[in-house]
Amino acid sequence: MVKYNGYNKDELIQREFGMKIKEDMALVNARVLPPPTLKYHDTGREKSENPRMGHWNMINKKMVNGGRVDFWACVNLSRLDPSFNFRFCDDLVNMCNSKGVHFHPQPLIPHQSAHPGQIERVLRDIHKMSRKKLEESGHKGKPLQLLIIILPDVPGSYGMIKRICETELGIVSQCCRPRAASKLRKQYLENLSLKINVKVGGRNTVLTDAIQRRIPLVSDIPTIIFGGDVTHPQSWNCNHPSVAAVVASMDWPEVTKYRGIVSAQAHREEIIQDLYSIKQDPSRGLVAGGMIREHLIAFRQATGLKPERIIYFRDGVCEGQFSQVLLYEMDSIRKACQSLQEGYLPPVTFVVVQRRHHTRLFPTDHRKTDQSGNIQPGTVIDTQICHPTEFDFYLNSHASIRGTSRPAHYHVLFDENKFTPDALQMLTNNLCYTYARCTRSVSIVPPAYYAHLAAFRGRYYIKGEYSDGGSSTGSTAGGARGAGGVTFRALSEIKENVKEVMFFC
Structure with missing residues (x-):
């Protein structure tokens, strides 16, 4: 493509900017992480599965729960x-x-x-x-x-x-x-x-390492894994709010079941506003709330344990918003924890997941590819094309069905749990094999994927409150006021029995 477009013959590039464009692709060193072993029910003819090239099937297997x-x-x-x-x-x-x-x-x-x-x-x-x-x-x-x-x-x-x-x-x-x-x-x-x-509350499969408590910095103490995402309406549609979603694991040490909450916020606001909130109640006075706080309470009710470690995967943030999102959302996580118990400050690892980038990886040895000719699932790169001082890596955790596979780019913005690159890369890759909707490893870590699905589901709740013509009248949902005093339409509340299961799958 570089040769065809003739960038090196462009006088503007050479004379004005003094640039030369290399016609060969950069060579980078990569590793291929091994796939995890998946546990299925003992009554099935096959009690476990070792996936090959990012996919497997349910033949002779039964759901683990x-x-x-x-x-x-x-x-x-x-x-x-x-x-x-x-x-x-x-x-x-x-x-x-x-x-x-x-x-x-x-x-x-x-x-x-x-x-x-x-x-x-x-x-x-x-x-x-x-x-x-x-x-x-x-x-x-x-x-x-x-x-x-x-x-x-x-x-x-x-x-x-x-x-x-x-x-x-x-x-x-x-x-x-x-x-x-x-x-x-x-x-x-x-x-x-x-x-x-x-x-209906079951589990399809779990990681064998999770059952045997061998996942570093997850299996040793009660750990909750969050996923967060925000979906936005079209930029010209100023009547509709953005929808934020946060999901959280509700089982430990399996970390397979997730609970989801959605919330409306100001139009095209990327920072999740309702992670922690304080509202005035006529009878009770100031009442603490928010999605993080609700999930922490639900985790305690589901497991009988208080989360002693938090891992937060945040989807859909661009580099220019890293510091802003980290500052606001970490502060909300801290306040949500403190509102439950004085001095309750579990260590947090904050990871941003990016999918919308232009980096593509191609194998140099065509004997070591997946079925579509792409790099193998589990391919990870954390040198050369990554930041020289910050903690980031590219992970291709899936086998592309067609076209060129796009690796996910993970940025660790904050890490109190002191993950090593190997430990976090292995955890992220292994979690990609626990996605509930198919027997394939997926391209981004499931908590972030589920948050994306839940946020997209929340858009249906808003669209149901508007007529086809886009009028903002006749809503049954109440209004809300976001940051800066911007008024937006609140979402209809999801019923409790629905919220407790993975309704977004």
Whole structure:
């Protein structure tokens, strides 16, 4: 490309700037980290897996901790024949049970079919019928655990469905596209079972090193891993706020289950504003809150332990905002900890994950590549093209399906836990194999990935409050005031039972 564009023949570059552009790519030294061993359930024919080239499969394996689905329902919003509901649900239930999910064979209420124009009505009817049925069967107060939804043939209703289910009815849902569902392919049903399991509180797999407590600076003391991200609306759309999300691991030492919270903030504000907050309550006075504080309390309730170490992966920050984001968000983390107990200051490691860069890596030995000709999963570079004094590295943790793979760039902005480069690189690479939605290692560390998914989900909650024309009137959500007195529209609150599971998967 350099030769084709003829940069060295450009007089402006040579005469005005005195630059010469080398036509050969730079050679850098790299290492390939070994993949981790993954633990599956002992009742499966294969109890563990050693991934090769960043991917594996679920053949002869069962989820390491299968969730339990006792109360579920199904609704078909597509043009598929209503009788298809029975075939699809039977095959899906059988697949889930074969993979270790304890899935009751019969739905709580009969299968439903509805016109796409009646989505809100049918969802509310299902919620009402489910509550009545649960009360009649002596399970008053228990929620419908899962609603399987075959989406309409015409796209556009997914966001509304998720908003109604997760913020109004408190229903965890699994949406299925009619075109994919109608084929009843085994691979598709297997992928659905992975998502369903984590949505009902199960774990698909865990790192063997985590079970055996051999992960440095994670397994020795209770450690919570956070992921944070902010999604922004289009720059011209000033009516819509940005959406921040923070997820946190809720199990230790496995560090596989994550809990997610979303929050609206001022338009195109990159710093997460609601990590820690103090609000005035008419009856209680000043009340401490915020996403970090809520997650720390939830971790204590889930594990019975107080986090003694924090690792925070922050997605989507450019170099020009490093110091600003670090200063504000570290201060919020400190205040959230102090609000729980005087003197509670667990050591923090603050890592920024960058995906939007132009660095590409190519193998010099074409015998040592993945199936698509890219560098191997686990390739890490921490010299030559990295900062000479700061702690950063490039990690290609995934096998690209097509095209040139893009490594993630990790910047360690603050490290009280004193990670060595090898320890943090190995931890980051190993975590990339625990992503719940597929049997592949992913390109960025899962906490940051989950935060991105949760923040994107939060955009649906906002869009549901606006009309198609973009009017800001007629909202059911209250307004909020951000930094600098900027008013923005608050998000609808996610129901507690939904928040406790990985609803964003």
